[in-house]
Amino acid sequence: MRGRGAQAVDRGLRSGVGTGARSRRVSVPAAPTGSWLLRGGDDRLSVYVLVEGGVRRWTETAVGSGRWSGPDLFPVEGLTGLAVVQGANRYAHFIGRRERPTDGEGPKADLLYAVQYQSGRTLGDWRSLGNPFRDPREAATLGAPTAAVDGQGTVHVFVSGGPGGVMLRREARSGAWEAWKDLRGGTVAGGLSAAATAAGLVELLAPGHRSVMRWVQTEPGADLRRAQDLTPAPAPGSASLLETAPGVFTAYWSEQSGTGLYAQRPGEWAFPAGGAPGEGPHATLRAGVDGYDCTVLAHRGPAGTAVLGVCGTGSESGGLWWTDTGLACAGTPALALDGHGRIVMAAVAADGAVLVNRQRPEPGLTLSDWDRLPGD
Numbered sequence: 248m249r250g251r252g253a254q255a256v257d258r259g260l261r262s263g264v265g266t267g268a269r270s271r272r273v274s275v276p277a278a279p280t281g282s283w284l285l286r287g288g289d290d291r292l293s294v295y296v297l298v299e300g301g302v303r304r305w306t307e308t309a310v311g312s313g314r315w316s317g318p319d320l321f322p323v324e325g326l327t328g329l330a331v332v333q334g335a336n337r338y339a340h341f342i343g344r345r346e347r348p349t350d351g352e353g354p355k356a357d358l359l360y361a362v363q364y365q366s367g368r369t370l371g372d373w374r375s376l377g378n379p380f381r382d383p384r385e386a387a388t389l390g391a392p393t394a395a396v397d398g399q400g401t402v403h404v405f406v407s408g409g410p411g412g413v414m415l416r417r418e419a420r421s422g423a424w425e426a427w428k429d430l431r432g433g434t435v436a437g438g439l440s441a442a443a444t445a446a447g448l449v450e451l452l453a454p455g456h457r458s459v460m461r462w463v464q465t466e467p468g469a470d471l472r473r474a475q476d477l478t479p480a481p482a483p484g485s486a487s488l489l490e491t492a493p494g495v496f497t498a499y500w501s502e503q504s505g506t507g508l509y510a511q512r513p514g515e516w517a518f519p520a521g522g523a524p525g526e527g528p529h530a531t532l533r534a535g536v537d538g539y540d541c542t543v544l545a546h547r548g549p550a551g552t553a554v555l556g557v558c559g560t561g562s563e564s565g566g567l568w569w570t571d572t573g574l575a576c577a578g579t580p581a582l583a584l585d586g587h588g589r590i591v592m593a594a595v596a597a598d599g600a601v602l603v604n605r606q607r608p609e610p611g612l613t614l615s616d617w618d619r620l621p622g623d
Contacts, residue, residue, distance in 0.1 A: 282330070282331050282333075283295045283296060283331055283581050284582065284583045284593045285331060285333055285337075285339055286337070286584065286586065287367075288336065288337040288365065288366065289365070290310045290311075291306055291307040291308075291309070291310055291367070291586065292583060292585055292586075293306045293339070293367070294315075294581075294593055294620065295339075295341075296595060296601060297328070298320075300322055300323075300324065301320050301326070302320070302321045302323065302329065302370075303317070304317055304319045304320075305317035305318050305601065305621070306366055310587070311585045313605060315620050316367065317621065318622070321370045323343065323345070323359065323373055324347075325346045325347050325354075327344050327391070328343060328391030328392065329341065329342070329343045329344075330343075330392050332394045332402075332441075333396065334400055334402075334443070335396075335398065338362055338364050339362065339363040340360070340362050340396065340402055341361045341362065341363070342359070342360055342376075342392045342404050343373075344356065344357075344390075345357055345359050345375075353383075354387070355386070356389040357375050357377055357378045357389070358375070358376040358404065359374065360373065360374055360376050360404070361373045376404060376424060377427075379408075379427035379429075380414075382409070385408065385409035385410060388409055389406060389408040390406050390435065390438070391406075391438055391439075392405065392406045393439040393441045394441060395441040395443045397447045397464065397468070398443070398446055398447015398448070399420065399468060400420070401417055401468075402417065403415060403416075403417050403441065403449050405430075405439050405441055407453065411432070411434040411435065412430060412432045412434075412435070413430040413432050413435065413453055413460075413462070414427050414428065414430065415427070415430055415471065416428070428470075430451075430462055430471060432460045432462075433455045433456070434455060434456065435453045435454065435455060435460075436454050436455055436456050437454045437481070437482070437483025438483075438484035438486075438527075438528060439451060440453075440528060442490070444490050444493075444494050444496065445490060445493065446494055448465070448467070448494065449463075449464040450462065450464065450496050451463075451471060452477075452500075453486070454481040454482070454483055454484060454485060454486050454500065455476075455480075455481075457478070457480050458478045458479075458481070459476060459477035459478070459481050459498065459500055461474045461476060461498070462474060477500070477517060478517060479503065479517065481500040481503055482501040482524070484526070484527060484528060485500045485501035485524065486498060486499070486500040486528065487500070487528045487530070487531050488531070489542065491533065491542060491561055492560075492561070495513065496513075497542075497563070498510065501524040501546075502519075505523075506519065507520065507521050507523060508529070508556075510563040510564075520556075520563040520564070520567050521567055521569065522546075522554070522567060522569050523548060524546045524547075524548065524549075524554075525547045525549040525550070526547060527546060527547050527578060528579055530544065530581050530582040531543070531544055531582070532544075532583065532590065534584060534588075535588065536611070539559060540559065540560045541557050541558065541612075542558055542559070542560045542561075542563065543556070543557050543612075544567065545581075545582050546579055546580070547576055547578060547579055550571070551575050551576070551597075552571050552572060552573055552574055552575055553571075553574045553576045554570070554572065555572060555580075555614075556568065556569040557612055572594075572617075574617060575596065576596060577595040577597060580592055580593060581594070589606040590605070590606040590612065591604070591606070592604050592605075592614060600619050600620070600622070601619070602617040602618065602619055602620070603617065603620060604616060604617050604618065
């Protein structure tokens with residue numbers, strides 16, 4: 248995107264993201280992980296947050312209304328990590344890492360799985376997916392999961408830990424779960440990131456100590472194969488994916504030494520895209536701004552505040568326009584399009600409140616002031 252499109256986005260960001268709920272810098276509480284702002288099959292948005300004692304959910308009362316029901320609590324004890332993913336049917340799949348006390352030296356870790364079929368409805372029963380590592384010491388190192396749903400509706404669950412590398416468990420078309428499979432690879436230095444293209448092909452990124460390891464699915468139902476690593480070296484847990492052309496993912500990650508964000512597409516060199524990301528991954532979204540196809544990124548900046556960046560899709564090499572919302576947040580913000588095609592951003596504030604803002608109906612990318620979702 249060049250010319251008038253870039254000017255439109257620039258104008259919108261200079262006008263500022265709403266900061267009606269600015270917070271001073273404070274210590275950050277535990278943050279939700281995974282994709283946690285999703286649009287269901289009826290086009291209503293739902294927010295999912297990992298809290299002590301389970302998963303908390305808010306749901307729009309009507310499509311794009313800006314009003315929310317909830318919070319609803321789905322109890323499950325011991326969750327230390329959570330990923331929420333969707334397939335083409337927009338079912339919400341939940342994969343959590345659980346720790347339970349034992350009589351031995353440390354807690355027992357395993358993965359749990361549940362599914363929600365419709366917006367605002369209850370979750371199905373949680374079931375254990377076990378732990379791919381049998382040695383107790385290796386099992387205790389089980390990492391936070393990530394997941395993706397392919398075009399056949401097969402849920403792919405990825406996790407790291409143990410002696411290194413990545414483990415995969417898939418749900419077969421019959422509904423049964425296949426055995427764990429070792430994808431190998433080097434030691435994972437931070438959180439995994441997985442996604443599926445619109446055609447349903449899965450890709451996985453795993454930040455290592457010297458590069459971002461990558462696995463791809465080349466045809467429906469095929470096993471994932473190792474692809475060329477991405478460099479320069481990533482900050483742990485900072486890798487994310489976004490489909491920026493049919494069947495083509497762009498990978499985004501923070502460079503290890505703090506020089507900023509990098510982006511790369513298959514067959515191209517990695518290029519710097521600017522910014523000063525803090526810890527954690529980047530939320531990614533494609534959206535129309537003033538009729539232009541744009542890529543929108545959000546992350547927790549070095550000051551602990553939610554930061555938003557935007558560029559023309561495929562034009563990251565020209566740099567992104569960045570703005571700091573001023574909201575101190577816990578973990579990575581979330582991005583989604585509502586049922587009317589407007590950009591929505593969600594963040595967990597430093598006091599644990601969940602805040603949401605939404606694209607205003609005016610030129611450029613301007614978001615409303617933050618709205619605080621209802622409490623208990």
